[in-house]
Amino acid sequence: MSNTQKNNKGFNDPGRFAFMSVAPMFSVISLVAVVLALAIIMTKGFRYGIDFAGGTEVQVQFNQKPPVSEIRSFMETLVDSVMVQTLGENNEVLIRMQMAQGESEKEMNEKNNERIKTVTAGLVDKFQLPGDAIRRVDSVGPQIGEELKTNGVLAVLYSLIMILIYVGLRFDYKYAPGAVLCLFHDAMITLGIFSILGKEVNVQILAAILTIIGYSLNDTIINFDRIRENEVVFKGKDLSFIINRSVNDVLSRTMLTSITTMLAVIALYIFAGGVIEDLAFTLGIGVVVGTYSSIYVASPLVVLSDKLSKKWLTA
Structure with missing residues (x-):
């Protein structure tokens, strides 16, 4: 086989796993999960710790x-x-x-x-x-608890706004919405699980939520970085093809990071106990949901954002 044929084969290879072919289905599942989580949070609420409830x-x-x-x-x-x-x-x-x-x-x-x-x-x-x-x-006191609760919500909102600006400046406008909605998805799913199980939400859990946002963003940024590189390498190819290839390229790194992090979290959950147990539980959810969303939430939203922007520019 000639070098040209080998190069062409590599150029046309979308990767081992066809992530983007099933992305629409998982996007719908994610949307339904977020809506259900919001509905549960609004109807059942949270069991606040003394940090927030007083x-x-x-x-x-x-x-x-x-x-x-x-x-x-x-x-x-x-x-x-x-x-x-x-x-x-x-x-x-x-x-x-x-x-x-x-x-x-x-x-x-x-x-x-x-x-x-x-x-x-x-x-x-x-x-x-x-x-x-x-x-x-x-x-x-109840007033201090209410103030801490408000500041906690603002901390999450401000972090999402800063991430939106950061991703938009570092990459491109089409990447920013996917990153922020991906992080919102992770936070809502985690909080929805806490509401369903009646687990206590306190300052430590808020810190864990912010940690989840950082962890998920790191995973998403790595995917976005490879997508940006492959847009040059596979110039002329469909964006869905490029994203699928990019996700496959970094898949081993993503899985190794998630597995090693999960092992540490499981050890904390089993042996630490007390407040650390709930912290580890939160981080465990975040690792699983964050790994999933970086592939099936953030990446499809890049495709959607790109299509909408092109449609808007040609209108």
Whole structure:
């Protein structure tokens, strides 16, 4: 076979996997998933942690396996609304309760401090705990919680806007919408799963969402970089062909990165426990959804954006 024939064969080779041939189907699935996630979030909402909802959190270490039901029953004699859960494997429990009510912020803080003293002293006395058994006490007022919630939403929105500008400047206008909608897709799917499962959403989970956005963007940028290179190499070819070839070119790198990241996340989920467990759970969803969306959300949107822009220019 001559070099010309070999080159022509390579020029006409779209890659081992025909990603773009099934892209329309997966795009519809992604759209439906995002709509369902939004509907669930709007109807069911989230179970906010004290960071966002306000309240008091007490972390207590017991000498042996903590009797959760007994602790809960005891706490219900002291406060109206309480949640008790085990934390990791160090015989620790996390007790969450609402802030005490008051006519002013000063009165509310005073009542809350009194309640904390009553609860901690009661736990030490009831379960015969040492003085250092109370590991941590955190309180967040409802106004501060609402402010943190608003700032969290703004942080995500600002990051998406900056990414839109960055991708538009680094690549081309046709790439920017795909990158941002891909990240929006990842965030909504993750939050939808949290809403369905009733998992707590707090500042740590918000940090994990922003990490997911960064991870997914990195995957998407690598695909876009190869697409831009191949637009020169395969000049004259259909954009769908170029994207399919580009995704195949970086597929091994994408899969190796995702697998190694997932192994670390699984290790955290199994061995860390507590708050880290939820963080690892969030990152695990993000790795899977982010890898998928960089192929089946961002790339098809580049094709759509290119077609719409050409149609608009020729109109």
